[in-house]
Amino acid sequence: MDVKNTKRVFLGFDMGGTLAKLVYAEKDTVFCKESLDILNFILSTSHYGSSGIRDSHLEVSIPELGKVYFIRFASNRISGAIDLIKKKNLHIGIEILYAVGGGTHKYKALFEKELGVKIVHLDELGSIVKGMVYLLQHVEDECYTIENVANEDGSTIKINKNFGTDNDLFPFLVVNIGTGVSILKVTKANDIERISGTALGGGTFLGLCRLLTNSKKFDEALDLAATGDANSVNMLVKDIYSGECKGLGSDIKHFNLSGDLTASFFAKNIMISNPNENIRKKVSDSDISRALCIMIAQNVTQIALLNAKLHNVFKVFFTGNFLRHNPIASRTIVQNMRRWSELGNLNIEILFFRREGYLGAFGALIQGIERLK
Numbered sequence: 001m002d003v004k005n006t007k008r009v010f011l012g013f014d015m016g017g018t019l020a021k022l023v024y025a026e027k028d029t030v031f032c033k034e035s036l037d038i039l040n041f042i043l044s045t046s047h048y049g050s051s052g053i054r055d056s057h058l059e060v061s062i063p064e065l066g067k068v069y070f071i072r073f074a075s076n077r078i079s080g081a082i083d084l085i086k087k088k089n090l091h092i093g094i095e096i097l098y099a100v101g102g103g104t105h106k107y108k109a110l111f112e113k114e115l116g117v118k119i120v121h122l123d124e125l126g127s128i129v130k131g132m133v134y135l136l137q138h139v140e141d142e143c144y145t146i147e148n149v150a151n152e153d154g155s156t157i158k159i160n161k162n163f164g165t166d167n168d169l170f171p172f173l174v175v176n177i178g179t180g181v182s183i184l185k186v187t188k189a190n191d192i193e194r195i196s197g198t199a200l201g202g203g204t205f206l207g208l209c210r211l212l213t214n215s216k217k218f219d220e221a222l223d224l225a226a227t228g229d230a231n232s233v234n235m236l237v238k239d240i241y242s243g244e245c246k247g248l249g250s251d252i253k254h255f256n257l258s259g260d261l262t263a264s265f266f267a268k269n270i271m272i273s274n275p276n277e278n279i280r281k282k283v284s285d286s287d288i289s290r291a292l293c294i295m296i297a298q299n300v301t302q303i304a305l306l307n308a309k310l311h312n313v314f315k316v317f318f319t320g321n322f323l324r325h326n327p328i329a330s331r332t333i334v335q336n337m338r339r340w341s342e343l344g345n346l347n348i349e350i351l352f353f354r355r356e357g358y359l360g361a362f363g364a365l366i367q368g369i370e371r372l373k
């Protein structure tokens with residue numbers, strides 16, 4: 001990719017149902033004063049306005065792009081973001097913003113009116129895959145598998161995974177857990193199909209946390225979940241069969257179910273005989289938050305497994321910001337996928353990305369640069 005001497009700002013934008021993601025590449029700031037102004041603003045802080053955050057731990061240098069920066073803010077703070085951009089004159093050098101996500105359609109007129117920036121929409125699924133494939137090819141430790149998931153103390157190990165050739169990589173499924181969930185089948189880099197999805201996604205997790213607990217923020221909810229006990233709200237198989245599930249002869253053996261498995265999420269309280277008892281008092285916000293997180297992750301995993309079987313594709317990438325700051329979800333995904341794969345005699349590879357929430361914005365950045373060639 002040779003884009004030398006172009007006086008352009010290299011940005012990719014993705015505005016989803018919950019979060020807006022911006023990826024900025026510093027390449028050629030030497031040629032473009034406006035781009036340098038943006039870089040200086042980015043580097044001046046790691047918090048912007050009321051919800052903007054620079055994920056500095058994700059910054060990476062790639063020879064073709066220079067250093068790449070990753071910023072996110074709440075989609076519902078778009079007006080504040082536009083005001084800030086205007087106030088700091090950051091829009092001056094940006095003629096075109098390559099963008100994906102529903103919010104970029106919704107706010108196109110506002111962007112164009114307030115900032116004079118032309119929004120060019122790109123195909124969202126294609127951008128996610130473009131971002132994935134580019135990162136896999138250029139960043140050695142981008143992709144990983146997880147081991148030691150049985151350890152309760154959370155001492156899981158991330159093992160980097162690289163793909164030498166296209167034959168090693170394709171075909172694969174992408175399970176993108178954002179506000180909602182989309183499942184894509186990718187046969188080749190430009191052969192992408194949305195095959196499934198579910199409306200029980202990251203938005204459901206956060207929405208229910210806000211309704212049922214005192215935590216209103218995603219990171220806060222997951223910090224709480226870390227110390228929670230999901231079994232205090234979930235009905236387990238052994239709650240139905242017997243205390244220990246031993247010596248039953250047994251229905252449980254017949255179904256191949258261990259007594260510790262969840263039979264029904266959030267159903268423990270229906271076992272209490274007195275309907276007037278204050279059941280909410282018996283469980284903590286941490287328990288609820290953990291059970292919600294596991295419920296969403298387990299349900300998505302089951303849908304992913306069924307799609308892997310249906311389409312005969314046994315490499316599955318889990319992406320999206322629900323997996324940000326969320327070892328409970330990734331552990332749940334790996335544990336359940338491995339157990340169900342073994343039961344079905346399948347060998348499913350389960351993979352994650354370090355920049356799991358920025359793939360669409362990254363893909364938009366790459367396509368924007370390609371269009372300059």
Ligand code: ADP
Binds near residue numbers: 179204206218
């Ligand atoms: P979308 O493009 O639909 O906004 P994302 O991939 O950005 O999807 O994921 C959004 C989900 O990520 C949220 O619904 C929530 O579960 C989770 N999430 C992670 N970090 C945050 C955050 N800082 N604020 C809100 N939700 C977050």
